[in-house]
Amino acid sequence: MNSCLLSHTSSVFDRADPHVVSSYVNEHMGMHDIRMPRLGQPAASLNHRKFASLDLCRISYGGSVQVTSPALETVYHLQVLLQGHCLWRGGGEKHPFSPGELLLINPDDPVDLTYSADCEKFIIKLPSSLLDKTCRDHHWQPPEDGIRFKPRYNLHQLEGFQGLLQLVCVEAESTHTLQQVQEQFTRILCAKLLTLLDSNVSRLPxxxxxxxxxxxxxxxxxxxxxxxxxxxxxxxxxxxxxxxxxxxxxxxxxxxxxxxxxxxxxxxxxxxxxxxxxxxxxxxxxxxxxxxxxxxxxxxxxxxxxxxxxxxxxxxxxxxxxx
Incomplete structure (x- = not known):
């Protein structure tokens, strides 16, 4: 998938030890474990930006890897597959993701993902409090036990969403970005997620x-x-x-x-x-x-x-x- 979601100007690691990259991800994106084959010397890469209350990253481990986590607790992960393949397992189901597909991981969903050696992803970490606030601002009705999304989407079928992600990344990498502008983009992103993706939120007129x-x-x-x-x-x-x-x-x-x-x-x-x-x-x-x-x-x-x-x-x- 051809994409401009976070360029090399946001590079933190390039051809680095995957476990070093994984430690950085644990600190900024959410706790997880990785398992990789013992043979070979995979080189991982990671681009990262803070954007208002969000974290944006573009990651590849450079080798086949299994990523697991019991739950993300108070954050959502929006993951777009840029290249390669990724096998997702969840709720007794499994689905192989291809470039251009989007995976939405809810806070209480266990994570079990297997990346191909050439897999590269763009990921947004989004605090659950932001979506709750978006519902309040729009007078929508989230369920008492929390907002949940269905996990699988085709990015090209979500009208205007790919362009929004690109704009967010451009603004994140701008040398003249303003905090107020970042917060406005974040509000738009949350509203788009709640209107474009299947969720349990009631949007009564x-x-x-x-x-x-x-x-x-x-x-x-x-x-x-x-x-x-x-x-x-x-x-x-x-x-x-x-x-x-x-x-x-x-x-x-x-x-x-x-x-x-x-x-x-x-x-x-x-x-x-x-x-x-x-x-x-x-x-x-x-x-x-x-x-x-x-x-x-x-x-x-x-x-x-x-x-x-x-x-x-x-x-x-x-x-x-x-x-």
């Missing part, structure tokens, strides 16, 4: 998310006297609890529990100020709305409305002065 929130509001209003759990609301919105928190942050600026507590307090205040509600005492109405710790309830009420609930009730029951 904004209006669909708004409809879900409207449905949640109606449910809360109708059930203020009952215990309402985050899990109930998440099921109602067809989302994960984490995505539900993001939905509330976007629409209310607070958490689901805080929003529900505020709505309960507002309804209690309405009852305490309504002569037709026939509230006998504060304890009765507090317990009706699930406040069993009356001291905490009074404190929350005063923080919200500037007076104790007993003061509100007393003022409502006070006789009107004659005119």
């Amino acid at each position: 904004l209006e669909q998310g708004a409809a879900s929130f409207e449905r949640i509001l109606h449910f809360i209003e109708a059930n203020l006297k009952h215990d309402i759990s985050v899990e109930q609301l998440a099921r109602l919105a067809h989302s994960s609890p984490r995505s539900l928190y993001a939905l509330f942050e976007r629409h209310t600026g607070t958490t689901p529990k805080s929003f529900i507590r505020q709505k309960k307090l507002e309804q209690i205040r309405s009852s305490l100020t309504d002569p037709a509600s026939r509230v006998r005492n504060v304890t009765q109405v507090a317990l009706d709305y699930g406040f069993v710790h009356l001291g905490r309830f009074s404190e929350s009420y005063k923080n919200a409305f500037g007076e104790l609930p007993s003061d509100t009730l007393r003022r409502q029951k006070a006789p009107n002065p004659s005119v």
Whole structure:
């Protein structure tokens, strides 16, 4: 595959001991082990650049090698095969990668790769926190147990992605690159990954998310006297609890529990100020709305409305002065 993904200006090792190169990879790209034939003297090469929160590298071991790792933990590896062949094993499957194919390794995926002697790869190490932030920025819904991608793709079928990788490499090797520009490219790269590659992220349209929130509001209003759990609301919105928190942050600026507590307090205040509600005492109405710790309830009420609930009730029951 003809590519300009990291040139010789990014060279760190050229025709070096593969185990020395492997140690460098362990430090910068993620922990792994290599196994090579005892015969011969393979010469490894590696180009490397830091790019905002990413690490970019172009690597060849110069000989047949097996690369293994139990898991990458908090990073994703995007690997593009440039030349040679690579056999991937994972999830009870195996697939021989050819030049132009892309492998996406999730953080909790065991790594088992066998490189041909002429194999060369371009690899991006991408922290999982970047993809989580991209989801929040776009109001997408990642699952609670983490974002996962399907592993295999043809780079030429991912519209515009090869050109984006080339632009990233050009910017990484520029002598005048700015940190803000690198961070902007990184955001674009993460967004492209989440839109072009198959993943478990739900990208609901904004209006669909708004409809879900409207449905949640109606449910809360109708059930203020009952215990309402985050899990109930998440099921109602067809989302994960984490995505539900993001939905509330976007629409209310607070958490689901805080929003529900505020709505309960507002309804209690309405009852305490309504002569037709026939509230006998504060304890009765507090317990009706699930406040069993009356001291905490009074404190929350005063923080919200500037007076104790007993003061509100007393003022409502006070006789009107004659005119």
